[in-house]
Structures are given as structure tokens and as C-alpha cells.
Amino acid sequence: MTLLDVRGLTVRTDEGRVLVDDLGFALGAGERLGLIGESGSGKSLTSLAVLGLLPPGMTATGSARLAGTEVVGAREKELTELRGARAAVVFQEPLTALDPLMRVGRQIAEPLRRRTGLKGDALRKAVREALDQVRLPDPRRIARAFPHEISGGQRQRVALAMALACQPDLLIADEPTTALDVTVQADMLDLLDGLVREHSMALLFVSHDLAVVSRITDRVLVLRHGRAVETGTVADLVHRPRQAYTAALVESARKLESALDVGAGG
Template sequence: MNARDPRALDVNGLTIRTDQGRTLVSDLSFSINAGSRLGLVGESGSGKSLTALAVLGLLPPGMNASGSIVLREAPDAPGTEVIGATEQRLTGLRGRAATVVFQEPLTALDPLMRIGGQLAEPLRRWRGLRGPALRRAVAEALEQVRLPDPDRITRAYPHEISGGQRQRVALAMALACDPALLIADEPTTALDVTVQSEVLALLDGLVAQRGMALLFVSHDLAVVSSVTDHVLVLKDGAAVESGSVDDIVRRPQHPYTRDLVDSARHLESALERIVR
């Protein structure tokens, strides 16, 4: 009965409530096929980050999810329901089926541990690497995210490298166990514009090269449209519109999407006139 199912992530009727009964995300449904990409766009309070956290079973205390979230490591593997899964089951899922890169890599990395050590941890845990093989894998992982001078980075502490470099390290850690789905939650928002474009290009290349599915969460429609092909627009915890990037950006249907696109275009217009 386990027919091939192409969906790496299948979210159905996801609702997130606080313990006080406030609904933060309501009846959200979407799916991402293996190897394809979806952008989750919304302003603050739209529930986009909560949705990303819920997929990994990482909702903060005081919030609970209902509905269904199914993660699938490979198209022929059985799917795993995240909602209601035990912590043990989730730990097995994180890293393999899906990993996440957060906005602020400084808080995602242990400040008291050298980069090499942090990067080695998932490799040791998931791929069972030891000794020289582990060291080689760490060096490869750093090369893969195009970090210059991997030797120095391996020995450095998180505060000793730049924000862009930290985000590359976080990306390397996320990719270390070859996940089926990569969740990127505002991964470039804290970075400078020039660094942002480099990290986006890197992310784009790595996801394509590995055939990973990507869930890209951002408030910035322009950034989302540069890495994904489909977009889901969220407002106040509910989906307002979804479709291809082209359709959403060129022919937004919902008034809110139109407002979002118009605002972005309005801001761009001044620059457009000068630059082009």
C-alpha cells in the first residue's frame, strides 16, 4: 500500500493554537514534492515562522498544532506524521527528513564550541564517521559552502567569524546529513545585501545539486522569487493565495497579495528609475 509518493512534505489542515485558545495558524494545507521549492511569504504575525517550526515539531511551549504534517525521507519511504510524534521519533526525523537554517546563525551556533566541533557532531551522529574520515568530511562540508580558509574556520569560535560566514556554517550543518527537505527561515535577513546575494546563490546551487526540497520562509517577496518557483502567501495565519512566482508577482489575485506586490514595486520604483 506504500505507493510511490512524490511529496517530501505534506501539510494538511494545520492549525496552531496557544494554550489560551488563540489561533495563530488556521487550516493551512500545502505540499512540497521531492526536489521542488516553495516560498512561504508573509509579514510579521502571519504565522510563517511558526509553520516552519511546526514542520520540525519545534513549536515553543504553550502552543500546540493540530491537523497533519507528513515528512517523507524518500519518495518510496513511508511518511512520518510529525504531529503527536514522540520526541524520540522527531529527533530521528530532524536532520534526515528535514533540517532548518534560521535567521540568526549566531544564536543557532553554540558560542562555546569551535566551528569544527559543531559541524562534526551531526556527521558523527548521522553518518557514524570517526577520526580522519570525520575530519575530511568536516573540511568537505566547509568547502561545499565555499568558505575560504577552512582550516581557520574549523578552529574558530562562532563570534570570530562574520555573519555571512556563520550562515554558511549553519547551512553546512543543515546539509551535513543530506536531508530530503531544507527549511530556510529568513536565512539572509540579518545579512548585508552583498552577502545576501552570495548566500542565496549558494543555497540555490546546493539545493539544485542535491535535489533537495526547499521550504523558504521570508517576508521579502523579491528574495523569495529569486530562489523558489512557487509561493504561498500567508496573512494572519491563513493562506490567502498560492501559485507560481510569475503568477503571484505579475497577476496577484487577492487584494492582500496585490498590496504586498505593489508595496514592493513602489519601493523599488525609485531605484529602478535611477539604475535602469
């Protein structure tokens, strides 16, 4: 069965502005897809819409089926269940996912407890393992820290640990490395790559940067003004871009790679 099946997905504001326009794509279990496009092209709204997380003042029409369940128009209760069990998301700014007033350990414990029913010492051990898995050093210290007491890169790993705690079939990562500096970004991509493989998750990876996307997935969908303008492998886009827009994305990725000199393999 197709894990995520999106057809004719359209997002409108209450004023009638169309922000995502008749979008379609599919993702099978364990598959990866990159969603790329310039700022404002609708990448984040697309990832929010397929999880039923659109902000107030916006409505989705069309269809987005997650593991066979229709997300568009679904009730909140159904969506909460679906999100807990099937899909998880990591955002660019991990602080949006983390509660500033709650110690990191407790924030990871909560989804773990819900899924596994573990308590006490067993739960604490599972939390440390979750922190270990995202390669956080000194998990005991991190577990006791508040989000502002750890670095941005560490926060992003904590957000990833929380997402993984639900054992999702689909992980949506919306510019998870954009706010990080280059070496931290490369480590994070590496970690994400390994964990997605290890857990056999499907991945929808959102970025404005083709160079970043090409490190984690082969297949990409190019968005512009909320529409899919091109789809194919990274190699297709690099060698035979069908649109000037795609060629420009390729060119800016090239420039960035050579400026940062992080091109070779990663």
C-alpha cells in the first residue's frame, strides 16, 4: 500500500488565496522524496497539510491519504491518532517542538510512555537510549537540561529523538538543518540518513537547497508558487532541468557547494 498518497491537494486562505495548487505525489513505505523550491513556494504548507496541521485561516481540499486514512477533512481526534502512530515531523526550529519549561528527558518520556507503557526506571532507561540513538553525548546530563541549556544542534537531535519515539512509518523533516552551521548540518544529515534506514521509515525531506536534498534522497519534487513544476531524480534535474526555475536551483546549489567546499561525498 502507498504510505502517503497525495492527489489534487490544494491549500487556500479564507480570503481565497491559493497557496498550494493541485499537488500530487506518492510515497511508498521506506521511500524518500525531497520537496524543494524557493522560499514561499509552499513546501512547509504542503508538509503541514498532509499531517492535518495547517494554521487557522487555511483550508485544504483534495486528498492526502496517510496509510489509507484520509487526512483532508479528518477530525482532530483521528488526526492525533494518525500522527502519533504513523507520521512524525521535525521542523527547522526545534524550539517550536519543545516545551521551554520542561526538562528534555520528560519531553521524550511522554511519547515513549504513550507508545510503550513503560514506567519508572525502565522509562528512564528508554529515554537515555533514545538520546543515545541520536548520538547525544552524556544523555543523563541532556535529559536533565531545559531546552535553552543545550545547543541548537543538540535541540534538533532531541526533536528527532521525540519524533522517533513514536516509531513513525513516515518522517517529515522540514529544513531540519537550515538553522545549523555547516559541520553540524552535515552530521545531522548523516544521522538522519542512518536512522531513516535503520527504522525503515519513509522520508519527506523539505529544503530550498538541492545540494542538501541530494545528500539524503534521489527523488525530488520541485515546487514553485505552490505548484509542482518538475519531478525526477537529482541527476535528472542537474543534467536535464526542464525548467529555467529548476536550472536556477541547481546553479545556486552548485555555488553553495563550492563556496562551502562540502561537495565531495559528505
